[in-house]
Amino acid sequence: MTAMKKRPYVLVLALGSSTLGGFTLALLAAGSLLLAPRTAHAVGETTGRITGTVIDANTKKPLGGLEVSATSPALIGEPRSATVEDNGAFELPELPPGVYDVEIGFPGLKPLRRKVRVRQGENTPLNISWSPEIEKVQTYNVIEETHLTHPDTAKTGTVIGADTEARLATRRSYQNVLNQVAGVSYPTDPTQNTIPVIKGANRLQNRYLVDGLDITDSVTNNFSTQVNFDSIGSIEVITGGLEAQYNALGGVVNLITAPGSDKLHIDTSFYIQSGRFGVRNQYGSQVYENELPLSTAPGVNTQNYQANFNISGPLIKHKLWASIGLQYDRIESQLPIGPPLNVQHPARQQNNFFPRFKLTWAPTSKHRFTLSGNSDYAYVRNRDQSNGELPNVEYGQNQGGAFGVVQWDYFHSNSLSTQVQAGYNFNNLEQRPQGQFIGGIDPCPKPYTAADCAYDPDRPRHTNNFDGSIWGNGIPITIDRRHTWQFDVSVSKRGRAAGTHDAKFGIQTRFAYHNFFRHTPGDSFLTSNSGQPGLDGLCDPATGRNCNGATLTEAPEFSNNQFGAGVGAYAQDRWRITRRFVFLPGFRVDWGYTRNSLGQTVSSLVGFGPRFGFTFDLTGDSKTIFSAFYARANETLSLLPASRADVDAPQRRYVWDNTQQRFVFQSSSGGAAGYRLDGQHLNPPHDDEITLSLTREIFNNSIAAVNYTYKRISNIWDAVEVNQVWDPSGTRVVGYVNGQPERVFLYTRPDGNYRRYNSVDFIVESQPTKSWDIYAAYTLSFLEGPGSDTVGGTVGGGSAYANPRQYKFFQSGYLPEDQRHQFRARVSYTRSGFLFGVNMNYATGIPLSKLYFNATDGTFSIRRSPQGTDPAAPNSVGNIAAFRTPDTFVVNVRVAYDFNALIGQHLTAIVDLFNIFNIDTPTSLTTLDGINFGLANRGRQAPFRFQLGLRYLY
Numbered sequence: 036m037t038a039m040k041k042r043p044y045v046l047v048l049a050l051g052s053s054t055l056g057g058f059t060l061a062l063l064a065a066g067s068l069l070l071a072p073r074t075a076h077a078v079g080e081t082t083g084r085i086t087g088t089v090i091d092a093n094t095k096k097p098l099g100g101l102e103v104s105a106t107s108p109a110l111i112g113e114p115r116s117a118t119v120e121d122n123g124a125f126e127l128p129e130l131p132p133g134v135y136d137v138e139i140g141f142p143g144l145k146p147l148r149r150k151v152r153v154r155q156g157e158n159t160p161l162n163i164s165w166s167p168e169i170e171k172v173q174t175y176n177v178i179e180e181t182h183l184t185h186p187d188t189a190k191t192g193t194v195i196g197a198d199t200e201a202r203l204a205t206r207r208s209y210q211n212v213l214n215q216v217a218g219v220s221y222p223t224d225p226t227q228n229t230i231p232v233i234k235g236a237n238r239l240q241n242r243y244l245v246d247g248l249d250i251t252d253s254v255t256n257n258f259s260t261q262v263n264f265d266s267i268g269s270i271e272v273i274t275g276g277l278e279a280q281y282n283a284l285g286g287v288v289n290l291i292t293a294p295g296s297d298k299l300h301i302d303t304s305f306y307i308q309s310g311r312f313g314v315r316n317q318y319g320s321q322v323y324e325n326e327l328p329l330s331t332a333p334g335v336n337t338q339n340y341q342a343n344f345n346i347s348g349p350l351i352k353h354k355l356w357a358s359i360g361l362q363y364d365r366i367e368s369q370l371p372i373g374p375p376l377n378v379q380h381p382a383r384q385q386n387n388f389f390p391r392f393k394l395t396w397a398p399t400s401k402h403r404f405t406l407s408g409n410s411d412y413a414y415v416r417n418r419d420q421s422n423g424e425l426p427n428v429e430y431g432q433n434q435g436g437a438f439g440v441v442q443w444d445y446f447h448s449n450s451l452s453t454q455v456q457a458g459y460n461f462n463n464l465e466q467r468p469q470g471q472f473i474g475g476i477d478p479c480p481k482p483y484t485a486a487d488c489a490y491d492p493d494r495p496r497h498t499n500n501f502d503g504s505i506w507g508n509g510i511p512i513t514i515d516r517r518h519t520w521q522f523d524v525s526v527s528k529r530g531r532a533a534g535t536h537d538a539k540f541g542i543q544t545r546f547a548y549h550n551f552f553r554h555t556p557g558d559s560f561l562t563s564n565s566g567q568p569g570l571d572g573l574c575d576p577a578t579g580r581n582c583n584g585a586t587l588t589e590a591p592e593f594s595n596n597q598f599g600a601g602v603g604a605y606a607q608d609r610w611r612i613t614r615r616f617v618f619l620p621g622f623r624v625d626w627g628y629t630r631n632s633l634g635q636t637v638s639s640l641v642g643f644g645p646r647f648g649f650t651f652d653l654t655g656d657s658k659t660i661f662s663a664f665y666a667r668a669n670e671t672l673s674l675l676p677a678s679r680a681d682v683d684a685p686q687r688r689y690v691w692d693n694t695q696q697r698f699v700f701q702s703s704s705g706g707a708a709g710y711r712l713d714g715q716h717l718n719p720p721h722d723d724e725i726t727l728s729l730t731r732e733i734f735n736n737s738i739a740a741v742n743y744t745y746k747r748i749s750n751i752w753d754a755v756e757v758n759q760v761w762d763p764s765g766t767r768v769v770g771y772v773n774g775q776p777e778r779v780f781l782y783t784r785p786d787g788n789y790r791r792y793n794s795v796d797f798i799v800e801s802q803p804t805k806s807w808d809i810y811a812a813y814t815l816s817f818l819e820g821p822g823s824d825t826v827g828g829t830v831g832g833g834s835a836y837a838n839p840r841q842y843k844f845f846q847s848g849y850l851p852e853d854q855r856h857q858f859r860a861r862v863s864y865t866r867s868g869f870l871f872g873v874n875m876n877y878a879t880g881i882p883l884s885k886l887y888f889n890a891t892d893g894t895f896s897i898r899r900s901p902q903g904t905d906p907a908a909p910n911s912v913g914n915i916a917a918f919r920t921p922d923t924f925v926v927n928v929r930v931a932y933d934f935n936a937l938i939g940q941h942l943t944a945i946v947d948l949f950n951i952f953n954i955d956t957p958t959s960l961t962t963l964d965g966i967n968f969g970l971a972n973r974g975r976q977a978p979f980r981f982q983l984g985l986r987y988l989y
Contacts, residue, residue, distance in 0.1 A: 642669020
């Protein structure tokens with residue numbers, strides 16, 4: 036009998052229990068006992084585990100006392116070992132992701148050897164039927180096994196390894212890789228694949244982790260860091276069933292970079308996608324129009340170049356590993372000519388520099404230290420990309436930052452381990468008019484003149500609302516800096532009490548600081564709505580020409596800053612009550628606090644998050660698993676509301692008076708008086724999610740799964756306008772509550788601001804041999820509710836609370852991210868150095884809403900039918916029609932050959948073919964009421980192009 040079995044199971048922090056009921060109560064109480072004054076969103080799991088049983092092949096009885104050991108190039112230090120218990124069970128926890136050689140045996144007997152793949156955050160089941168034999172000399176040929184049924188967790192999603200991505204043609208960013216996972220979509224930027232929507236949550240509700248550090252932006256709640264692509268070891272994408280250590284309203288992206296090994300490895304590559312490597316034709320602006328082969332306009336300029344260098348190896352074998360690398364990108368892209376200006380817009384040009392390093396030190400078998408650092412500086416010319424702007428209206432962007440994280444893992448024993456992690460992340464985003472940026476503005480396109488494109492730093496921006504064109508100057512100068520600090524501690528305890536337990540307890544802390552500065556050119560901006568397009572429709576205040584309906588807004592310079600802090604505590608158990616049934620009780624508590632520049636408390640929120648579910652092994656062999664899980668997650672720390680509910684540049688809005696032939700004051704906003712804080716409403720934004728899953732291992736290393744997800748995200752942050760009094764139609768302001776002609780926003784979390792999501796996923800994942808890698812998934816989903824925005828942070832949504840008369844149109848219809856059908860698949864095959872891989876994605880279009888001009892605020896914000904529709908004919912309910920973008924379909928292909936058989940070195944030539952069918956579907960349509968309504972306005976699927984690559988591995 037092992038030491039683990041000689042004494043009752045004792046939980047950390049004196050939560051001891053020797054009975055089933057007592058253990059459960061102790062676990063649920065742990066959340067409150069661990070609480071100490073961020074919201075702790077997540078600390079990513081960086082390891083996996085192997086669990087299993089050993090039985091006699093003849094008697095079918097458990098074999099206790101055997102020794103189990105695991106070795107891997109990914110495991111620094113000594114092999115990990117354990118003793119099989121009397122009931123035949125064993126566990127090897129805290130294993131870095133990789134392929135492991137597992138050996139089970141006893142002195143004098145021939146050992147049994149198996150090779151299995153361990154993935155981060157997952158359990159690899161290894162059930163063995165063994166007939167002991169006398170040891171003798173033998174040659175072993177062990178086949179790698181990848182078990183994907185996960186018998187002790189209800190998480191949905193998958194893990195994508197570097198070896199899988201090396202088989203496919205992708206945009207070589209971890210954000211693009213996510214599109215290969217069921218439940219993930221990119222509805223608002225389908226050609227870029229940068230900011231995903233996961234299981235119905237909006238783009239600002241996911242969490243991003245790199246080497247355990249939460250790199251989620253503290254203000255935008257988006258990813259904050261790019262990573263050298265070839266340095267990525269694996270990416271875990273969790274779409275549902277989040278256990279208590281994670282806290283996200285959407286999904287979790289958990290990325291692990293390669294740590295090095297006891298052998299020297301060099302990985303260097305170069306990729307080129309010249310503008311000549313593909314279709315460069317112009318396209319028509321109508322949805323049904325395709326290429327314009329006889330167009331006299333120059334071809335669209337799209338080209339990418341990338342160089343990579345990574346080196347890793349031992350500084351001290353078995354003790355200290357190092358891995359360093361650098362990636363450089365040069366990316367150019369360009370819109371086809373389109374309305375309203377119908378001239379070629381300048382190309383977007385981006386230069387990226389992504390250095391990184393990682394040190395792994397194992398001074399003894401019980402300690403492992405990891406230090407990881409990363410930077411992602413980039414600068415971008417002509418960032419905006421709009422066919423309604425000349426070169427002088429474009430803007431440039433400097434972006435990037437750096438992070439560092441140190442982690443200490445202490446393996447006291449197979450039954451007890453701890454982890455301590457600390458990290459810092461800095462991000463900077465600077466935007467300024469292109470005239471002040473690197474290289475200045477591009478040449479003026481004909482028929483416009485140099486005077487039309489002249490840059491004047493003090494000239495106000497002027498928008499023609501009739502056709503959507505913008506003139507005069509670019510965006511304001513903005514400088515935005517974010518700092519975040521993270522400190523997390525966790526304890527894992529494994530033992531026995533009315534079954535076996537694998538429990539984890541932790542405290543997660545986070546502190547965030549944000550500073551923002553803005554200067555508007557000319558300290559003002561104008562809008563015109565005269566009914567004339569282009570320059571001819573702009574208001575001339577000196578003469579009064581075209582000024583009917585024009586507005587002038589004064590916007591002086593300003594800056595502000597915000598601070599946030601919070602703590603989360605969690606407890607999660609995997610309680611195997613019987614060999615087939617695993618109960619998953621968990622709980623977390625989160626507290627978050629934010630304040631603005633004036634020292635006002637914007638939020639002080641507490642969220643309680645029960646997590647519980649179960650898995651049931653239907654066939655008793657870990658091959659058919661049914662699971663059910665309920666989770667509540669809470670968002671208690673976000674600087675986005677605090678950055679909005681803060682001192683803003685006081686704005687004074689004027690409208691043109693034809694009688695007086697001048698602009699007259701209408702309203703004001705901003706300063707410290709343009710907002711109010713809701714100190715009464717205590718509910719934090721939260722989601723309630725139910726996942727049901729049935730997974731079956733259909734043959735070797737292959738599964739088929741069906742997942743159902745229900746999610747409701749409630750009390751989403753928004754800005755509720757509380758001062759304007761609208762007429763019954765919601766198109767005209769007839770008064771003000773405080774008697775002052777100004778907009779006042781209450782920053783709160785309305786009970787009626789929700790998102791509701793239902794989906795079914797059908798998934799096949801298979802690696803039957805080392806030659807094949809297959810994943811295919813179909814998703815049917817429905818996404819509805821009024822929660823299309825988060826205090827102005829969600830692109831393209833619009834707020835249901837800016838005008839109370841408009842709420843009814845948001846409450847009905849489908850949300851802007853609703854995609855009814857999605858199908859994605861990746862299939863790759865390699866043999867004798869040849870590789871062929873296909874990656875495809877099909878998605879139905881997303882809802883759009885026709886918008887009408889609102890004279891009160893000078894923008895297109897009025898709806899006349901539910902979101903996702905076009906009212907078609909005034910006052911005719913029967914003519915309301917669904918309004919969606921067309922479906923998108925993309926197939927990419929990689930063909931490669933490794934010359935190792937010919938030259939003895941792994942030198943691989945690569946050809947990537949993107950959009951091989953050259954489908955040119957519009958990805959965005961004009962939604963504003965006017966002459967361009969319904970036309971393609973911001974580009975189409977990128978046309979067919981190919982990329983050449985050369986990669987050397989040592």
